[in-house]
Each structure stands twice: as C-alpha cells, then as structure tokens.
Amino acid sequence: MSDLEAFRRETRAWLEANAPKSLAGIPSNDIEGVWGGKKWVFDHPDKKLWLERMAEKGWTAPTWPVEYGGGGLSSAEAKILAQEMKALRLPAPLIGFGLTMIGPTLLRFGNEAQKQEHLPKICRGEIRWCQGYSEPGSGSDLASLQTKAVRDGDHFVINGTKVWTSYADEADWIFALVRNDASGKKQEGITFILIDMDDPGVSVSPILLISGKSPFCETHFKDVRVPVTNVVHEIGAGWTVAKALLGHERTMIADTFGVASTKARARGARGFLPELAASRTGEQDGRLADAVLRDQVAAFEMESRAFALTVQRTKDAARAGHQPGSESSMFKIYGTELNQRRYELMVRILGPDALGWEGPGFDETDLETTRDWLRSRGNTIEGGTSEVQLNIIAKHVLGLPA
Amino acid sequence: MELVLNEDQELIAKTALDFVAEHSPVSRFRALRDADDRLGYSQALYREMAELGWTGIAFAEEEGGAGMGLAELALVVEALGRKLAPEPFLGGIAMGGTALSLGASPALRSAWLPGVIDGSKVVALAHQEAGARYDLCAVKTRAEAAGDGFRLTGEKTGVLDAVGADAVIVPARTAGQPGDRAGLTLFLVETDRPGVSLERQVRVDHRNAAILRLDGVACGAAAVLGQPGEGADLLEAVIDRATVVLCAEMLGGMSEAFDLTVDYLKTREQFGVPIGSFQALQHRAARVYMEVELARSAVMAAARAVDAAGAGPLDADVRKLVSLAKARCSDAYVLATNEGVQLFGGVGMTDEYDIGFYMKRARAAELTFGDAAFHRDRWAMLGRY
Ligand SMILES: Cc1cc2nc3c(=O)[nH]c(=O)nc-3n(C[C@H](O)[C@H](O)[C@H](O)COP(=O)(O)OP(=O)(O)OC[C@H]3O[C@@H](n4cnc5c(N)ncnc54)[C@H](O)[C@@H]3O)c2cc1C
Numbered sequence: 073m074s075d076l077e078a079f080r081r082e083t084r085a086w087l088e089a090n091a092p093k094s095l096a097g098i099p100s101n102d103i104e105g106v107w108g109g110k111k112w113v114f115d116h117p118d119k120k121l122w123l124e125r126m127a128e129k130g131w132t133a134p135t136w137p138v139e140y141g142g143g144g145l146s147s148a149e150a151k152i153l154a155q156e157m158k159a160l161r162l163p164a165p166l167i168g169f170g171l172t173m174i175g176p177t178l179l180r181f182g183n184e185a186q187k188q189e190h191l192p193k194i195c196r197g198e199i200r201w202c203q204g205y206s207e208p209g210s211g212s213d214l215a216s217l218q219t220k221a222v223r224d225g226d227h228f229v230i231n232g233t234k235v236w237t238s239y240a241d242e243a244d245w246i247f248a249l250v251r252n253d254a255s256g257k258k259q260e261g262i263t264f265i266l267i268d269m270d271d272p273g274v275s276v277s278p279i280l281l282i283s284g285k286s287p288f289c290e291t292h293f294k295d296v297r298v299p300v301t302n303v304v305h306e307i308g309a310g311w312t313v314a315k316a317l318l319g320h321e322r323t324m325i326a327d328t329f330g331v332a333s334t335k336a337r338a339r340g341a342r343g344f345l346p347e348l349a350a351s352r353t354g355e356q357d358g359r360l361a362d363a364v365l366r367d368q369v370a371a372f373e374m375e376s377r378a379f380a381l382t383v384q385r386t387k388d389a390a391r392a393g394h395q396p397g398s399e400s401s402m403f404k405i406y407g408t409e410l411n412q413r414r415y416e417l418m419v420r421i422l423g424p425d426a427l428g429w430e431g432p433g434f435d436e437t438d439l440e441t442t443r444d445w446l447r448s449r450g451n452t453i454e455g456g457t458s459e460v461q462l463n464i465i466a467k468h469v470l471g472l473p474a
Numbered sequence: 475m476e477l478v479l480n481e482d483q484e485l486i487a488k489t490a491l492d493f494v495a496e497h498s499p500v501s502r503f504r505a506l507r508d509a510d511d512r513l514g515y516s517q518a519l520y521r522e523m524a525e526l527g528w529t530g531i532a533f534a535e536e537e538g539g540a541g542m543g544l545a546e547l548a549l550v551v552e553a554l555g556r557k558l559a560p561e562p563f564l565g566g567i568a569m570g571g572t573a574l575s576l577g578a579s580p581a582l583r584s585a586w587l588p589g590v591i592d593g594s595k596v597v598a599l600a601h602q603e604a605g606a607r608y609d610l611c612a613v614k615t616r617a618e619a620a621g622d623g624f625r626l627t628g629e630k631t632g633v634l635d636a637v638g639a640d641a642v643i644v645p646a647r648t649a650g651q652p653g654d655r656a657g658l659t660l661f662l663v664e665t666d667r668p669g670v671s672l673e674r675q676v677r678v679d680h681r682n683a684a685i686l687r688l689d690g691v692a693c694g695a696a697a698v699l700g701q702p703g704e705g706a707d708l709l710e711a712v713i714d715r716a717t718v719v720l721c722a723e724m725l726g727g728m729s730e731a732f733d734l735t736v737d738y739l740k741t742r743e744q745f746g747v748p749i750g751s752f753q754a755l756q757h758r759a760a761r762v763y764m765e766v767e768l769a770r771s772a773v774m775a776a777a778r779a780v781d782a783a784g785a786g787p788l789d790a791d792v793r794k795l796v797s798l799a800k801a802r803c804s805d806a807y808v809l810a811t812n813e814g815v816q817l818f819g820g821v822g823m824t825d826e827y828d829i830g831f832y833m834k835r836a837r838a839a840e841l842t843f844g845d846a847a848f849h850r851d852r853w854a855m856l857g858r859y
Contacts (some may be wrong), residue, residue, distance in 0.1 A: 211819050213744040237819060281823050282830030284814075297794055337651050353607070364847045374656075376792070399799050419837065420845055423607045424679075427838050433685045435673045442678055450823040457819060459754055 080152050084159075090125045091162050092118035093255055100163035102287075107168045108201025109246050119165075125167035127196045133171055136179065141195030158167035170194035170201045173317055174247045174266075181264075181305040181313050189394050190245075190266070204234035204248030204267075204291060205314065212460050213247070215258045215311060219293065221265065223300070228252070228261035228265065230273075230296040236454070240276045240289035243269055249310050265309035266302040273297075318456065345369050346416070365421065372410075372417055379406050398469050401461040408451035409458065413443035475778045477771060479549075486531075486546055490553035492524065498559040498830045506560065507680045512839035513638045514682040515560040524593025529567055529843040533575055537583070538591045543781035544715060546708025548722035548773060558831055562596050565635025568719035569712060570597035573643045575661065576785055577699035577708045582662055586641065595661070595679050596639040600686050600758050601713060610645070610709050611655050615688065617646035623694040624648070626661060626669075629687050634842075636684040637674045639665055644688065645705050658705035662697045663688070679831075679838035707787070714788055714796050716842045718780055721773045724803040724839045728810040735759065735814040742819075755817060762813050765806040772799040780792040790856040797849035797856070804846040807836035 095118055098104055106112070106119050114120040126132050128325040129143065134150040136142020145153065168216030175194050208315055210217040219232025230250055238244065246267050253261030267274070273296035277286040296402040305313050342350070346360070349369050353362050357468075360366040386399050416439050426442050452458040466472045479487060497519060506514055522817040523529060532547040533539025540546075551563055561764045571590045572585060574597060589595030606612035615628025626646050636642055641664045650657025665672060700708040736759055739750030749755055776799040779792040788796070811833035815822035822829050844852065 206820065209743075211744065213746075216744070216746075262643075278823040282825055282833065351494070364851065368847075419841075424602060424846070425604075425840050427632065427841055429676045429678045429680065431676045432673050445837075446678075446830075446834070449812065450820075452816060453820055453823060457816070459752075462754070 078154060079149055080156065083153055083156050086129070087156055087160055087162065093123055094118045095122055096161045097161055098163050100165075100167055103166040105163065106165060106197060107239070107242070108166055108170070108197025109168075109242060110198070111242050112197070112200065113285065122163075123165045123197050124290070132164075132166040133175060133191075133195045136191065136195065139180075140191035142191075146462070152274060166195075167196045168197075168200060169203055171283075172197065173203060174201050176319050176328065177247070177313060178304065182317065184296055185301070186266075186304065199244045199409075200239070200242060200324060202237050202240045202243035202246050202269075202291075204237050204240075204246045206236045207233060208235055211372060212457055215262065215315070217249055217251060217262065219250045221252045221263055221298075223252070224297070227297045228263075228300060228301050228303075230265075230267065230293045230298055233292050234291045234293075235288075235293040236277070236279070237289050238287045240269070240291045241278065245269060246274075246291065247304070249314055250309055251425045251445055259311040261308055262310040262314070263307050264304045264313040265298060266304065267293075267296065267298050271296050271298065279451070281447065283443045343373060345372060345417065347422075348418065352421050352423070352425075368420075372413055376410055377411070398464060401464045401469075403466075404455060405452070405458045405461045407450075411451050412448045415441070419445045475775065475782065477774045477778070483546060483549060484543040487549040487553070489526070490528070490550045491556070492550075493523075494553045494557050494559055497522070497586055498554070498557045500557050500831065501679075503560055503831065510676075512674060514680060515562060517638075519559075520561045521590045522591045523561060524591070528570075529563070529593050530591040532567075532594060532778050533571065533587065533591055537575065537587050544587045544718050544722075544777040545769070545774070545781055546723075546804055548777045549718060551719050552726035552729075555723035556730040558727065558835060562598075562635035562639075562682060564720055564723065565598045565682065565718065566590065566631070566639070568716040569599035569601070569634065570639075570641075570643055572715050573699060573708070573712045573785040576711055577660060578662070579696065579699075582699065589640070595641075596635060597641045597643060598633055598636040598639040599643045599712065599716075600633040600636070601645065601709065602630060602632045604631050610713060611652065611658060611706055612652050613645050613647055613658055614644040615644065617648045617659055617693070619648075620677070620692065623697075624661070626663065626688040626691040626693055629685065631682050631688045632675065632677075633672075634687060635682045636665075636672055637671075641665060642672075642686055643668075643699060644686070645709055646688075648703055655706040657703055658709065659702045660699040660705040660708055661693045662699060662846050663691060664695060667691055679804060679835045680718075681835075681838065691702040703833040711787060713843055714793060717779055717796050717800050718773070718776045720839055720843060721769075721776065721799040724807045724836070725766075725769055725773050727835055728769065728803070729785050731807075731814045731829060731836075732759075732762055733808045734832075735762070735810075735817050736834060737817055749803045749817075754790075755829050756814070758813055758817065762806075764801065764808050765802075765809055769802045771801075771805040772802045775799070794853050794856045797844075797853045800844040801849035801853065802842060804840040804849070807832075808840055811836045839855075 087204050106123055130138055130141060131143045131153065134143040134145045134153055135147060138144040171194060175191060178190055205214060206215050207219060218231065221228040221230050234248060246269055248265055250263050250265055251261055252263045273294040275292045276289045277446055279286055279290060346369055349365055353365055355361055383403060390396055422438055422441060425438050428439045428442060430439060527540050528550045530539035531542050531550060532544055535541035554563060574587050586597055590597055601610060603612060603614060615626065617624040617626050626644060628646060641662050644661050644663050645658050646661060647657050648659040662671060669689040671687045675683045675685060677683050739755060739759060740748055742749050776795040779795045780788065783792050785806060814829045815833055818827060818829050821827050
C-alpha cells in the first residue's frame with residue numbers, strides 16, 4: 073500500500089472519529105461558514121468543536137508549515153483530505169481572507185516575526201482579516217491609490233479612505249495598500265501594511281448594494297499610527313505583494329462563480345436549470361414545452377460544460393508540469409459572465425415571479441434568486457473588471473501592440 | 475404613417491420633459507422608496523399631471539379627454555420613464571382607463587371615466603394570476619351566476635397601481651377552463667366591496683402593486699365590461715395598447731440610463747484619462763446607442779399604428795408592431811442598464827447611484843406583458859410561421 077493510500081485511510085478514520093455528525097451537509101459558504109475572529113459568535117457548538125479539533129491537527133490550513141499552525145501536508149495529501157471531507161459531506165472548519173489571502177501572502181513575503189505573530193492566529197480562527205485595496209478614485213487603476221502613509225519615527229501615520237472592504241465591521245485586522253511616496257512612478261511608492269482595526273482613527277461605514285444589505289464597507293483612516301514593523305516586504309514594494317495577491321483572488325472568484333456553483337446547484341437528474349425550467353414552464357413528451365427556452369437552457373448548459381472542461385484541462389496541464397499562463401484572467405471573465413447568464417436565464421424562467429423584493433406574493437427561493445441576480449451583476453466588476461481582464465489577455469496572451 | 479413628431483407633439487414632449495425634470499427628479503422616487511410609501515407615488519403630483527391634461531390625453535373629447543392618441547400619451551410617459559416617476563399611468567390609465575374606454579357601458583363609463591381623467595380616481599386592471607406567466611387567458615378566478623348578478627372568487631397577483639385604487643377591473647371565468655379563450659368576462663369591482671381585499675406587494679422596482687383577493691364578491695350584471703364570455707378579446711385589446719404605453723416608459727428609462735452612462739464615461743477618470751477615451755468602452759456605448767434608436771422607431775410605429783386602428787380590434791400587422799416594440803424595448807432596456815452598471819464600475823452596484831434603479835425597472839418592465847422571447851414568438855405566430 074502506498075503512503076498516500078495509508079494517508080487516506082488514516083484521514084478517513086480520524087475524520088469519522090472527530091467530525092461532529094451534526095455538521096454533515098452544512099455548507100461552508102459566506103452564511104454558514106465559520107469566519108472566526110474576536111467578534112465571532114458560533115451559531116452551533118459543534119462548529120466550535122470542529123474548528124478546535126481541526127486547528128489542533130493543523131488542518132484548517134493543511135498545506136501551511138506546521139510551525140505556523142498548518143498541517144504540513146503535501147498538495148497530494150491536501151487533495152486527499154479535501155476528498156475525504158467531501159465524501160463525509162463535512163464543511164471546512166474555517167473560511168475567510170486570513171486563510172485565502174493574507175496567509176499565503178505572509179508565507180511568501182512576510183518576515184519571520186510577522187509569520188509567527190499572525191499565521192497561528194489565522195489557523196486557529198482567532199483573528200479575522202479584511203482587505204483594503206480599492207479607493208473611491210482608484211479601482212481599475214488601483215496603482216493610483218491615494219491613502220497616505222507619512223513616516224513619523226517608528227510609525228506611519230495613515231490618512232485616507234478604502235472602499236469595498238468586505239466585513240470590515242467584523243474584522244480585527246486589515247491588510248492595506250498605502251502610498252508612502254508620491255514622487256515617482258505610481259507603482260513605486262506603494263506599501264503593503266497591516267493595521268489593527270482597533271487602532272484609534274479607524275472607522276467603518278456600511279455600503280448598501282442594489283441587491284440589498286451587503287458585507288461591504290467603507291473604511292476611513294484618520295491619523296492612524298501604525299508601527300513600521302507592520303510593513304510586509306519592503307517599504308515601497310507593496311505593488312509586488314498586491315499583484316501576487318490579486319492572482320489568488322481571481323482564481324478564487326473564477327472557481328466560485330464558474331465551476332463550483334454549477335456543481336452546487338446541480339439537482340435532479342437533468343440538472344438545476346432544466347428542472348427549474350420544466351417546473352415553471354411545463355413539459356411535453358418529457359422535454360421542455362417551450363422550444364426557445366429549451367435552446368437557451370441547452371446553450372447555457374453547454375457553455376458551462378465547455379468552461380468546466382477548460383478549467384479541468386488547465387489544472388491537468390499544471391499537474392503534468394506545464395507552466396500556467398494568464399488563464400486566471402480568462403477564467404475570471406468567463407466564470408463571472410457565465411454566472412450572470414445563469415441568473416438572467418433563471419429570472420426569465422421565473423417570469424413575473426422574479427419581480428419580488430420582499431413580502432407577500434413571492435416564494436422565498438424566488439426572492440433569493442432575484443437578489444442573487446442583482447448581486448451577480450457585480451461579478452464582472454469585483455476582483456478586476458472584465459474589461460481590465462480583456463486588456464490583460466489582449467496584451468499578455470495575444471501580444472497585441474499597446 | 476410618419477415617424478416624426480409634429481409641432482404639437484414636439485410641444486407635448488418638451489413640456490413633459492421640463493415638468494418631470496423640475497418636479498420629479500429621481501430623488502423623489504428614491505425618497506418614496508426609502509419611506510416605504512404605501513402608494514409609492516404622490517397623489518398631489520398625479521392631480522397636477524391630470525390638470526396638465528396628461529391623464530386624459532388619449533381619451534376622446536366627449537369623455538372629457540384631449541382626443542389625441544397613444545402617440546401623444548407615449549411622449550408624456552416617456553418623460554415619466556426617464557425619471558422613474560411612479561405615478562399610476564400604466565395601471566390606472568393605460569390598463570384600467572383603456573379597459574373602460576374600450577369596454578364599459580355608458581353607465582359605467584359616466585360613473586368612472588371622468589374621475590380617471592381628472593386624476594381623482596384610479597381604476598386598475600388585474601391581468602395576472604399566479605403561474606399564468608404571459609397567458610391572459612390562464613384565469614382561474616370564477617364568476618358564478620347568483621340571482622341577477624355574479625359572485626367572484628379568486629386571487630390576482632401583481633395588480634399594478636392597485637394599492638389605493640378605487641376599483642379594479644377583474645377578468646373572471648363565467649365559463650370554461652383556465653387557458654380557454656371563451657368564457658372570460660371582465661367585471662368592474664369596487665375595492666371597498668365586502669369580500670374584496672388588497673395586500674400591498676413590495677416588488678424589485680418598488681412600484682405600486684398588490685395581491686387582490688375576491689371572496690364571493692357580489693357583482694351586478696351592470697358591472698360587466700364588454701360582452702359576457704368574450705372578455706378575452708377585450709382584455710387582449712387593452713393589454714396591446716397598454717404594452718405600447720409600457721414601451722414608451724421603457725424608452726424613456728433606457729434613454730436616461732444611457733445618458734447617465736455617457737456622462738459618466740466623460741467624467742470618471744482612471745489611468746489619468748476619462749474612461750470614455752478607451753475605445754473598447756466607446757464601442758460599447760455606440761452599440762447601446764444604436765439599440766435605443768431602433769427601439770424608438772419601433773415604439774413610434776406601434777403607437778401610430780394603434781392610433782390609426784381607433785377603438786376597433788387590432789389586426790395582425792398592428793399587433794406585430796406592438797410585439798416588435800415590446801421585444802426590442804425589453805432587450806434594449808436590459809442591455810442599456812446592464813451596460814450602464816458595468817461601465818459605472820463598482821459604484822454602479824451601490825444603492826447610492828441611480829443606475830441600479832433603472833436596471834430593476836428594466837427587468838420589471840421586461841417581465842410584464844411578455845418578455846422578448848414571448849413577443850418574438852407572437853410575431854412569428856401573427857406572421858403565420
Ligand atoms: C460587489 C463588489 C465587490 C468588491 N469587492 C472588493 C474587495 O473585496 N476589495 C477591493 O479592493 N475591491 C473590491 N471591489 C472593487 C472593485 O475591485 C472595483 O470596483 C473594480 O476594480 C473597478 O473599479 P471602479 O469601481 O473604480 O471602476 P472604474 O475603474 O472607474 O471603471 C469604470 C468602468 O471603466 C472600465 N475601465 C476602466 N479602465 C479601463 C481600461 N483601461 N480599458 C477598458 N475599460 C476600462 C471598467 O471596466 C468599468 O467598466 C468590489 C466591487 C464590487 C462591485
């Protein structure tokens with residue numbers, strides 16, 4: 073028996089012994105997932121237990137080094153762990169930007185003191201992080217950001233506004249891009265810095281979206297004093313750090329909106345959309361009665377499948393040792409547009425039933441679909457707009473002249 | 475049929491645009507929405523609009539109207555659509571008012587039309603039942619003979635402008651099964667009658683709509699519009715006309731959403747230049763511009779064709795134009811607002827900016843009286859292919 077097979081057996085046995093049965097089937101999405109942090113309140117004691125046991129094992133961050141609270145697993149082992157958790161329908165014990173964003177960034181760019189300070193707390197779900205990148209005047213042109221960091225002895229004094237800081241109202245720390253130097257090229261003079269949200273001068277206000285309440289906030293910094301030791305990588309080298317992190321984010325968004333949600337929604341033998349269309353618009357001889365709708369649903373399903381196959385092909389190629397190219401841009405564009413098309417189609421299938429905002433006359437899931445449709449319009453904007461991604465493909469993949 | 479505004483029409487359009495810009499900026503709609511206003515519109519402003527002659531513009535002079543047509547009403551409604559003015563022109567005038575003028579007996583007419591025209595009364599039309607989608611004949615609501623009259627039982631949903639309405643015109647079955655053309659009869663039901671209840675709905679576009687429940691509501695034979703059992707023809711004639719009015723509103727909305735977007739392209743700067751200087755975005759805007767232009771032609775043609783038919787039934791060619799207008803407006807309004815939000819970038823997704831209101835209204839309008847696919851199908855059917 074190979075080592076991996078042994079690992080699989082041990083893993084399954086450990087999961088079966090330690091995972092609370094009550095959590096099977098509960099998703100680890102934005103709503104049900106455990107984000108952790110000082111303000112976190114568990115909605116179920118078993119979620120707390122599950123987090124503690126997994127953190128103890130290092131499996132909240134399976135591939136991170138053991139000395140920082142991770143599991144020290146190889147990627148093959150981590151994959152097995154994920155498969156076994158899936159087989160038992162277990163949720164991830166912990167989610168959030170600590171694990172997906174700032175953790176990997178610190179592993180790559182942080183100094184020893186920063187890793188020791190922050191990574192174990194992330195793994196244990198003790199500190200919740202948020203991201204401070206975009207500003208009112210700097211979105212696509214992120215490098216033009218204006219939040220000022222003025223050096224004062226051992227500190228930087230920070231002034232400015234960050235927008236789209238999701239869950240800033242619940243986060244303990246923020247990783248932010250600030251301008252320490254406005255004299256040279258805009259990409260130079262940016263610093264990546266870690267700020268404690270409890271520091272005096274930090275304030276947060278919520279952003280209401282067209283789809284209703286949202287986790288997004290505006291975060292204001294007024295004369296906030298941050299130790300220079302909180303700079304990640306070098307002063308003025310923040311852009312390099314930021315770019316690496318944006319790559320992560322795009323892959324994540326592509327995954328969320330493309331393949332993942334198609335799978336999650338697949339219900340019934342014929343898949344989610346065909347079933348929805350059948351139940352709302354009727355069938356004839358076992359087929360959707362409305363031939364136009366049938367064509368639209370099939371077109372969508374085929375696009376979706378072709379996209380999933382492309383994602384798979386890229387992953388297979390990467391595993392076979394090929395260098396990844398600028399696929400993350402393509403996946404970001406296609407995955408998010410696919411998600412929008414899915415909701416456009418769902419809303420058309422629902423017809424007048426899709427017109428509810430709240431209250432009587434509309435069914436709960438239909439109301440949710442309507443809100444989700446509105447929210448999906450942001451997918452092609454957040455994490456770098458489709459237009460900006462298309463520019464990247466045109467320039468870096470196709471080599472078209474500037 | 476000339477697709478150009480005459481002098482009178484130019485004046486109507488300009489007056490309407492000026493009035494709406496002055497008295498009904500989008501901030502007014504926003505305030506009503508924020509206040510969760512029960513009516514969702516201002517009765518006082520509606521009365522003022524009536525005094526300007528807008529509510530009566532398409533009704534005959536002998537009824538107290540201005541004796542003009544949909545071509546003129548469309549200009550007023552387009553102006554309202556530009557600023558999302560929520561006054562009950564669709565439910566109360568284009569639907570309820572048209573039903574009265576096409577189908578009401580002299581007695582019903584004299585009892586209700588003057589109030590509709592002077593803005594003191596609202597008569598809505600309950601064309602939608604749950605699960606019916608766009609089939610006007612999918613009516614389950616029953617009207618059972620009782621003495622000299624009828625008793626109405628059933629439920630309607632998404633009844634536009636019904637909250638606060640004085641009466642609702644209700645299609646109900648005097649015979650046949652849901653889906654049958656035959657056996658539909660239209661009744662005027664006063665909302666304060668025993669057995670009538672209205673429950674306000676909150677829709678994505680935050681416009682006035684309600685669920686109407688009828689529990690054995692007694693209706694005299696005098697409450698019938700048109701011929702008993704032949705209500706489908708009347709209902710279709712009304713909805714065709716109302717569709718044109720809705721299209722005019724959509725045209726206004728998409729035009730304004732597009733103008734907002736173009737303004738933003740000129741003023742928002744990234745990379746040290748206005749984003750409107752990027753050719754990729756210029757082309758996107760140019761495409762929306764073309765779609766809006768095509769929609770405008772279709773709306774003008776449909777309104778003129780319906781006007782030429784007078785109060786009579788609409789022939790296939792006219793109805794094709796109605797479908798053309800609705801299909802093009804549905805697609806163009808959705809396109810203009812999807813592109814609008816995208817080109818506004820992140821702020822387009824925030825409730826603080828108005829562009830999202832247009833996106834929501836575009837969707838509500840698209841899914842009212844049939845979406846683009848429905849009307850393309852109807853176009854083909856009317857063209858006998
Ligand atoms: C729902 C949502 C969630 C978000 N979450 C986060 C977050 O977690 N963290 C964070 O930092 N930010 C977040 N953002 C912000 C997001 O990254 C920015 O909105 C985005 O980068 C666009 O910037 P902007 O809004 O300033 O639009 P702008 O940059 O002003 O763009 C406006 C329009 O111009 C286009 N455009 C700009 N430059 C070019 C060009 N060179 N060529 C062609 N077209 C161009 C854009 O594509 C867009 O259509 C979020 C945004 C949304 C809507």
